[in-house]
Amino acid sequence: MKKAAATRLNILQKAFELVYVKGYQTTSIDEILSTTQVTKGAFYYHFKNKDEMGIAIINELLKPTFEINFLEPLRNLTGDPLVMLYDMMYGILMENEVMTVEHGCPASNFTQEMAPWNVDFTAALNGLSNQWKQAIADAVERGKQNGYVRQDVDGEQVAVFVLSGYWGIRNMGKLVNNESVYVTYLQQFKSYLESLR
Amino acid sequence: MKKAAATRLNILQKAFELVYVKGYQTTSIDEILSTTQVTKGAFYYHFKNKDEMGIAIINELLKPTFEINFLEPLRNLTGDPLVMLYDMMYGILMENEVMTVEHGCPASNFTQEMAPWNVDFTAALNGLSNQWKQAIADAVERGKQNGYVRQDVDGEQVAVFVLSGYWGIRNMGKLVNNESVYVTYLQQFKSYLESLR
DNA sequence: ATAAAAACATACCAATTAGTATGTTTTTGA
DNA sequence: TCAAAAACATACTAATTGGTATGTTTTTAT
Known part of the structure; x- marks a missing residue:
């Protein structure tokens, strides 16, 4: 280099x-x-200034690792999307080495902190969020075709619901600063996913 | 006065x-x-200083309205807790006059912004969060006794899951700045609640 | 080798920040 | 009524902030 x-x-x-x-x-x-x-x-x-550095952090650091951890697993998916979703969530919450309970999810933090006053940050983060949402929605829709998911389930709805849960549990983790909330969340997340069969 | x-x-x-x-x-x-x-x-x-004012905002403004909107409905509950939970979430997201999609939930904003560096804020907010969690968990447990909720459902798990969804959809709302995500979320929230019967 | 451009270093600045020192006015209680 | 305390007003300060001006050094291309 x-x-x-x-x-x-x-x-x-x-x-x-x-x-x-x-x-x-x-x-x-x-x-x-x-x-x-x-x-x-x-x-x-x-x-050029501090904000340009901030955008660079999003585009050059967050985005690539986001691709690997949040998008790739969903795109290369052929099997059961519900199992996959659970495993992915488990991996992100419990096994990721960069993110901690105490400090939450960088993308989520950025969103909360910058949304009210910086359009560029919000746009960049909205891009990531939308990609994840779409990937989940697509996976669920494919799951419907393969018989893994009930026919009356709406992929987009599930995607929004899953995303919300993720952002939220990260936020909650920062508050209580204890991994046990992740465990509790994951248990119910599994039940929820099972209800989509 | x-x-x-x-x-x-x-x-x-x-x-x-x-x-x-x-x-x-x-x-x-x-x-x-x-x-x-x-x-x-x-x-x-x-x-005394800025942070003391911040704490006062939480204790003297957020807390009371939180009591009214988030806790009272759950405590005075005798009927179906699942219907109640949906109605409450609907009211908070769609009909509350103080909070907007663009700016999210004040308590959630505070949490995200202050958690990393101010213990007092976090403690105060964690108090609110825990009260809500407990109220939801209790309502679900009562619902089990009254036959509204399946016996194998865990109240605490549901509470954590619901809270996460709420924090999360508020965060997401700030990102996309459009009430339609609330609608999508609520649809799936209803399906999720139904799965607990 | 050398000129030009890229990459970095240092010293500075104007604006903003939370907070204080020192007042004056208003309210209160006997 | 009137002193004492509560409530408010004004002027200031020290520290920090993001950013700039003006250099020097290093790399690159010919």
């Missing part, structure tokens, strides 16, 4: 970590500089 | 409106002062 690209990536990764733990607005540029050992000149060479 | 109490309430109400729309950290004290026409001296007479 070129050295300049390494600098940029270093900024993005460290900044992401800070923003994930502390929130975007309470993470100052000076703080990013001191943890990256990058100077202000270098920072503003790579990013 | 005493004049001093009116000043305090005025600050809290206007500050709440600003915080709800713009977020807590991006709402400056100076901004609160200019919209309330209250001077800094008066503000700091009533509140």
Whole structure:
């Protein structure tokens, strides 16, 4: 990797970590500089301003890992979508190494914090959200064709419902700061999915 | 009402409106002062600092309306808890006059924004959340005794699942900024509740 | 090798922030 | 009525913020 690209990536990764733990607005540029050992000149060479860096975090860090964890499993799916959905949710909540109960889901955090006053952030995040929604809806519809899912089930409805549950349990996790809520949630999530058969 | 109490309430109400729309950290004290026409001296007479005002918003504004909209309906319940849960969710999402799709749920916003760095806020909000959870769980358990709900359903699981859905759909609403997601959510919420019979 | 461009470094600045110091006015209780 | 306390007003401050101006160093292409 070129050295300049390494600098940029270093900024993005460290900044992401800070923003994930502390929130975007309470993470100052000076703080990013001191943890990256990058100077202000270098920072503003790579990013026009703070918000452009924020968008870059979404597009260059969140988006790719989101693709791998949230979309790929659903797209390559041939078998039972309900089992798949549960396994995916279990993996994301219980086995993901980046996200913690205490700090929730980066995408969700960003949404909550930025939606009221930054259109660009919201648009970028809405893109991710919509992709996930569509992938779930499609998987459910395919499941209907393969006899895994009842015919009167609506894929889009399920997708919105599942997404809501995910955003919500992440939020709740931050509040109670204990993985046990994830377990409770997953139990009922399984029951819910079974009710779609 | 005493004049001093009116000043305090005025600050809290206007500050709440600003915080709800713009977020807590991006709402400056100076901004609160200019919209309330209250001077800094008066503000700091009533509140030790900004965070104490934030806590007061939770305890003196959010909590009471939360009691009325989220708890009372569940506690005074004798009939079908599943119908009640749907009606309550419908009322909160579609008919509440304070909350909008664009700005979501104040309690949820607070949680997301403050959890990473303010213990007091989180504790206060966790109190509200737990009360709601317990009220839902109790209602479901009573519903089991009255034959409205299947015996193998777990009240606490349902409560966590319902709460998650609510937090989540509020978050999603902010993202897409369109009430139609509420409608979609409610449809599936109804199906889910029916599956508990 | 060398000029030009890319990449980075340092010192600064204007604006905003929460909060304080020090007043004045208003209310209250005896 | 009148002193004391409550309630409010004004001017200020120290720290932090995102961002810029102006450099120097490093890389790249010829």
